[in-house]
Amino acid sequence: MNLYLTVPLLTLIAVFQSVLFSQLGFQDAHVELMVMVVLTWSFVRGMEAGAVWAFIGGLLIDLFSGGPLGGTSLALLVVAFLGGLQWGRSLGPTFIRLIIVTALGFLAYHIILLLVLAWTGRPVSWGFSLSRVILPGVLLNGLFAPLFHRLMVWLDRRIRRQGLNLSL
Amino acid sequence: MIRRSPRRSWLPLVLFIVGLLILVFHEAGYLSPVENALHYVFDPLQRVTSGLVRSTGDMFHTVREVRELRAELETLRSRVDTLTAENIRLQEYEAEVQQLRSLLNFVSDYPISAFVGADVVGREACDQFPCGDVVGADPNPYLRYVTINVGAQQGVEKGMPVVSGGAMLAGRVVQVGPRTAQVQLLSDGDSAVASLLKLSRVTGLVVGQPDGTLRMEYIPQDEEVNEGDIVLTSGLGGVLPKGLIVGQVTEVQQMDYELFQAAVLRPALDFSRLETLLVITDFEPVPTDEATPEPPMPESE
Numbered sequence: 001m002n003l004y005l006t007v008p009l010l011t012l013i014a015v016f017q018s019v020l021f022s023q024l025g026f027q028d029a030h031v032e033l034m035v036m037v038v039l040t041w042s043f044v045r046g047m048e049a050g051a052v053w054a055f056i057g058g059l060l061i062d063l064f065s066g067g068p069l070g071g072t073s074l075a076l077l078v079v080a081f082l083g084g085l086q087w088g089r090s091l092g093p094t095f096i097r098l099i100i101v102t103a104l105g106f107l108a109y110h111i112i113l114l115l116v117l118a119w120t121g122r123p124v125s126w127g128f129s130l131s132r133v134i135l136p137g138v139l140l141n142g143l144f145a146p147l148f149h150r151l152m153v154w155l156d157r158r159i160r161r162q163g164l165n166l167s168l
Numbered sequence: 169m170i171r172r173s174p175r176r177s178w179l180p181l182v183l184f185i186v187g188l189l190i191l192v193f194h195e196a197g198y199l200s201p202v203e204n205a206l207h208y209v210f211d212p213l214q215r216v217t218s219g220l221v222r223s224t225g226d227m228f229h230t231v232r233e234v235r236e237l238r239a240e241l242e243t244l245r246s247r248v249d250t251l252t253a254e255n256i257r258l259q260e261y262e263a264e265v266q267q268l269r270s271l272l273n274f275v276s277d278y279p280i281s282a283f284v285g286a287d288v289v290g291r292e293a294c295d296q297f298p299c300g301d302v303v304g305a306d307p308n309p310y311l312r313y314v315t316i317n318v319g320a321q322q323g324v325e326k327g328m329p330v331v332s333g334g335a336m337l338a339g340r341v342v343q344v345g346p347r348t349a350q351v352q353l354l355s356d357g358d359s360a361v362a363s364l365l366k367l368s369r370v371t372g373l374v375v376g377q378p379d380g381t382l383r384m385e386y387i388p389q390d391e392e393v394n395e396g397d398i399v400l401t402s403g404l405g406g407v408l409p410k411g412l413i414v415g416q417v418t419e420v421q422q423m424d425y426e427l428f429q430a431a432v433l434r435p436a437l438d439f440s441r442l443e444t445l446l447v448i449t450d451f452e453p454v455p456t457d458e459a460t461p462e463p464p465m466p467e468s469e
Contacts, residue, residue, distance in 0.1 A: 011210065014307070015217045018315070022305040028380070030309060051180035055187060063206055064214065065306050066313035066342060066350050069199060070191030077184050117310055120195055123357035124310070125378030132379065133309050 007056060013037055014060035029137035032106070034061050036141055038076050039083040039105045040148040043098060044156050047084025054080040071116035078112050079105040095146065102145040103138050110134045207345035215317055215348065253335045253413060256366070256398055260411055263367060312356035312380060314339075316445055319347045329408050329448045336436040337361070337401060337412040338445055349447070354414065355380045355439050362404035363414050365397045374399060374414050374433065382415050382433040393420045393431050409451050 017033040024030060034057045042050025058073025065072070082105045091097050110129065118124045193199050306313040318324050328341045330351045339359065343350040352359055359376040363384060372387040387393055397417040403410030415433035422429040 011213065015210075015214050017307045018214060018305065019218045019221050022307050022309075028309060034307070048177070048179050051183050055183040058187065059190070060210075061307050063203070063210055064315070065308045066311050066352060066356075067306070067308045068191055069194035069203060070187045070189075072308070073187040074184065074191065077180060077187060081180060113308065114310065116191065120191075121358075122310075123378055125357075128379040129310065137309075 003056075006053065010034075010037075010053060010057045010060055014057065014064055017061065018064040026140050027136045028132040029134075029140050031144055032109075032137065032141055034058075034072075035076065035079060035106065035109050036102075036144060036148045037152070039079050039102060040098075040145065040152040042080040042083030043101060043149065044152045045084075047081055050080030050084045051077055067122075068116060068120045071113060071120070074116060075109045075112035078108045082108055094149075098145050098149055099142055102142050106138050106141055107134060110137070204345070207343075207348070211319075211345045211348040214315065218317075249336070256413055257335060257411070259398075260366060260400065263369070310357070310378065312353040312359075312376065312439065313342070314351050314353060314442060314445075315348050316351055316447075317348055318447060319345045319349045321346055322447075323449050324349045324447050325449075327407065329412065329451055330445050331412060331448065332437055332442060332445050335412050337408070337414055338437055338439070338442060340408070341447065351445065353439050354382060354437075355435060361408060361414060362402045363399050364402040365393065365417070366400055367397065368392060371402050371404065372431075380439065382435050384417070384431040384433055385428065387429045387431065389422070389427065389429055391429075393417060393422075393429065395420065397431075399431075399433055409448065 013033050021031050021033050038050055038054045038057055041053050054076035055073050058071075058076040059069065061072045062069045083101055091100060110133065114124050114126065114129055190199065194203075305315075316330075324341055324344055326341055326344055330338045330341060332338045337354060339351045339353040339356070341349050342352045353376070354361060354374065355376045357376050357378045361374045362371065363374045364371045368391065370387055370391040370393065372384040374382055374384045377383055384399060395417050399414040399417065401408045401410060401412040401414060413436045415435045417431045418434045419432040420429065421431065
């Protein structure tokens with residue numbers, strides 16, 4: 001029952017990332033819609049809720065990609081793990097923690113993605129990826145992190161108010 | 169308050185293991201039927217969304233003069249591309265004629281670039297071969313694939329060459345859905361195309377680089393390579409037609425201690441601005457494992 005809500009929502013996100021957001025960006029970095037949604041959803045709802053979104057969202061992204069099926073799911077699961085951990089409560093206000101988690105999550109996501117690509121026999125350039133994709137991506141997505149966080153908090157409140165559940 | 173049960177705490181780990189298994193089975197080719205079925209479901213959604221996004225974008229271009237100027241610019245660009253391709257093709261013929269004249273009793277009836285004439289980007293070409301609009305780019309920032317809105321129903325098959333702007337090679341079809349197909353661009357890090365220099369006829373292998381540039385490798389050390397040389401497909405291996413334009417040499421990389429020299433190429437196409445592509449459907453590639461990978465099917469008991 002819950003998947004009837006989760007799958008269409010994540011499908012829309014994957015489609016928009018493929019059609020629109022993959023073509024907008026800075027250098028070779030883009031606003032990674034699915035990464036940000038999974039990261040902030042895990043931040044708001046915890047690791048388990050984020051893991052479900054990470055798994056389904058990753059498979060959907062891979063369907064629209066030429067990459068290996070399952071690779072993005074693995075990378076997003078690590079993002080959900082980092083986003084949903086209760087560590088760092090003492091680091092300061094939510095905003096600071098959000099920025100740190102975004103940077104770490106984004107970094108981890110791309111490292112796992114590159115490892116999967118290397119493991120499946122695709123050529124990988126670590127230097128290029130770091131300088132042209134990952135570092136600009138951390139900055140770009142870090143800028144949007146508060147916006148995504150607010151959206152997820154809003155969605156969370158709305159879901160709780162209506163008694164819905166977007167997890168398994 | 170989020171309730172956590174002991175069963176739930178294993179969920180992320182279980183999903184990670186399942187994801188790992190999916191990855192392994194995908195690489196082994198066991199999931200192809202499932203993926204094809206899913207493409208039937210999700211591809212129309214991508215097409216419709218792409219159309220909506222494009223329509224919405226068009227609404228912002230309401231100033232008539234700007235639109236007219238843009239259309240005129242596109243027409244002129246297209247004409248320049250066509251004439252450039254035609255010019256290079258004629259020079260290619262000239263080089264070939266000189267070669268043939270130098271060989272006694274050599275007769276060749278192989279029609280070089282027979283199906284990549286200058287009119288292939290026009291409407292007539294779209295009647296003859298399926299033309300596809302690019303509807304999606306790869307969400308993975310390390311891969312250079314695009315999705316086009318023609319597929320098996322239009323006669324597209326895996327391994328078919330895809331061109332744009334005349335005789336300029338864009339890439340190859342690697343996955344086909346009912347009404348969409350995924351094209352691996354030349355600039356993808358996993359792409360390799362047998363090529364030659366137009367004038368000197370020196371052969372090499374053009375490979376995509378992880379940063380999206382092109383590099384021609386395995387050029388023999390004793391051959392002369394110059395900046396500005398045009399690079400064409402050589403047709404070697406039989407997976408692509410001969411004579412399609414790949415790019416132009418911008419830098420020669422030669423080290424005395426290496427067996428081969430290499431060249432950095434400027435691609436003939438701007439891969440970030442592809443809009444309409446043409447799939448050459450009457451070219452029959454020599455079947456190889458690379459061109460037509462058949463996923464191993466599990467044996468039924």
